[in-house]
Amino acid sequence: MFVGVLPAALGVAPGLAQPGETVPAAAPVTEGLGAAPLTLTAMRSFSGPENTRIVFEFSRAAIFVSADSGETRELVISLPGEATARAEGVAQVLRVRDGVVDSVEAETRVDGASFRLWFPVTTRFHVSTLPAQEHQPFRLVIGVARPGAEHAVARRLEGIAQGKRRDRVRVVAVDAGHGGVDMGAKGPRKLKVVEKTVTLAVARALVEELNKIPGVRGELTRDGDYFIPLRDRYQMAEKMKADLFVSIHANSTRRRASGRGTEVFFLSLRGAGDQADADLADLENAADLVGGVPPEAENDLVSILYDVKRTSALEQSQLLAETLLDHVAADRRLESRGVKQAGFVVLKSVEFPSVLVETAFINNPVEARLLMSKEFQKKMARQLAAGVRRYFERTRAELPETNGPGSQ
Numbered sequence: 001m002f003v004g005v006l007p008a009a010l011g012v013a014p015g016l017a018q019p020g021e022t023v024p025a026a027a028p029v030t031e032g033l034g035a036a037p038l039t040l041t042a043m044r045s046f047s048g049p050e051n052t053r054i055v056f057e058f059s060r061a062a063i064f065v066s067a068d069s070g071e072t073r074e075l076v077i078s079l080p081g082e083a084t085a086r087a088e089g090v091a092q093v094l095r096v097r098d099g100v101v102d103s104v105e106a107e108t109r110v111d112g113a114s115f116r117l118w119f120p121v122t123t124r125f126h127v128s129t130l131p132a133q134e135h136q137p138f139r140l141v142i143g144v145a146r147p148g149a150e151h152a153v154a155r156r157l158e159g160i161a162q163g164k165r166r167d168r169v170r171v172v173a174v175d176a177g178h179g180g181v182d183m184g185a186k187g188p189r190k191l192k193v194v195e196k197t198v199t200l201a202v203a204r205a206l207v208e209e210l211n212k213i214p215g216v217r218g219e220l221t222r223d224g225d226y227f228i229p230l231r232d233r234y235q236m237a238e239k240m241k242a243d244l245f246v247s248i249h250a251n252s253t254r255r256r257a258s259g260r261g262t263e264v265f266f267l268s269l270r271g272a273g274d275q276a277d278a279d280l281a282d283l284e285n286a287a288d289l290v291g292g293v294p295p296e297a298e299n300d301l302v303s304i305l306y307d308v309k310r311t312s313a314l315e316q317s318q319l320l321a322e323t324l325l326d327h328v329a330a331d332r333r334l335e336s337r338g339v340k341q342a343g344f345v346v347l348k349s350v351e352f353p354s355v356l357v358e359t360a361f362i363n364n365p366v367e368a369r370l371l372m373s374k375e376f377q378k379k380m381a382r383q384l385a386a387g388v389r390r391y392f393e394r395t396r397a398e399l400p401e402t403n404g405p406g407s408q
């Protein structure tokens with residue numbers, strides 16, 4: 001294990017760090033003494049199928065000393081020479097015990113701090129920092145790989161693809177937007193609701209409704225509170241051999257709580273038609289920045305076959321978007337804002353039609369309450385499922401008479 005100062009070594013950690021990124025406004029360690037203490041404001045863990053992320057939140061930026069990646073059973077990250085305190089209500093020890101991380105301890109002192117992580121077995125980890133953003137404080141993030149998980153996830157996706165062939169069903173990949181360290185848009189302060197929670201609730205309800213349709217099977221990309229990069233989401237759907245991809249989100253206006261209604265997006269190759277839609281796409285695409293995924297160069301595939309596939313996927317995506325919105329608009333509680341196009345990264349597969357549903361505005365108190373209610377989530381799911389069914393009928397996809405394995 002080597003010891004390095006994090007920002008200088010950030011580019012090494014794959015999947016988490018941003019190459020060349022430096023931490024803005026990081027306080028030099030030597031100036032820390034005597035300054036306002038650095039406060040640890042939260043310590044959280046997010047367990048996913050492939051990794052666990054431990055997130056420390058701080059009152060301001062700081063520079064930590066640690067190995068930036070490697071394999072170990074015990075990891076220590078230190079912050080020497082800086083007065084450090086724990087905010088009220090933040091425990092010193094976080095017991096995770098999810099098979100990936102045993103526990104995490106934060107020792108804060110007037111002359112520095114140390115953060116210690118114990119793993120049940122020797123495990124791969126990487127460490128990075130995330131700058132403070134609009135709703136998010138400065139964070140120290142430790143990604144810890146779940147041993148053997150990559151194979152388990154690959155097996156699950158392959159199992160779905162096999163089940164699809166065997167049972168002659170259509171697979172709809174349902175993608176709950178955001179998750180884990182990426183909370184998505186925030187609801188009104190007093191309601192304490194964030195986008196990642198309602199998207200998962202609606203997505204789970206949608207899978208339940210889809211599974212009631214003969215010959216259709218819903219499958220989640222994310223089934224818990226953890227982060228998945230945008231590209232991984234549609235690549236998971238490709239590995240499942242999904243027939244459709246539906247990403248569930250909740251909208252937000254930057255300034256006032258005046259936005260309302262539902263809109264359904266499909267991919268635009270030329271950017272959004274208007275500024276508000278471009279801003280929204282930026283906001284949703286920022287998920288990867290929040291989760292610390294390095295930006296990737298655009299995939300410059302120049303192939304006629306690819307173009308044909310893409311054109312067909314876009315036409316079908318538009319039809320799917322229109323059909324879904326028609327069904328959602330049947331609920332008079334929500335205004336229909338129409339079908340729109342913007343450059344959402346998550347919609348970039350050419351293998352199947354993809355849409356992104358901005359269900360309602362989470363920063364509008366009335367719609368936030370709707371989004372939080374079980375009844376609304378179920379109703380939204382029922383309408384979207386009815387839209388999917390109608391889409392399959394419109395595209396004359398033949399659905400078997402009965403649902404279930406062995407039915408012909």
Ligand SMILES: [Zn+2]
Pocket residue numbers: 177178184185195249250284
């Ligand atoms: Zn979103």
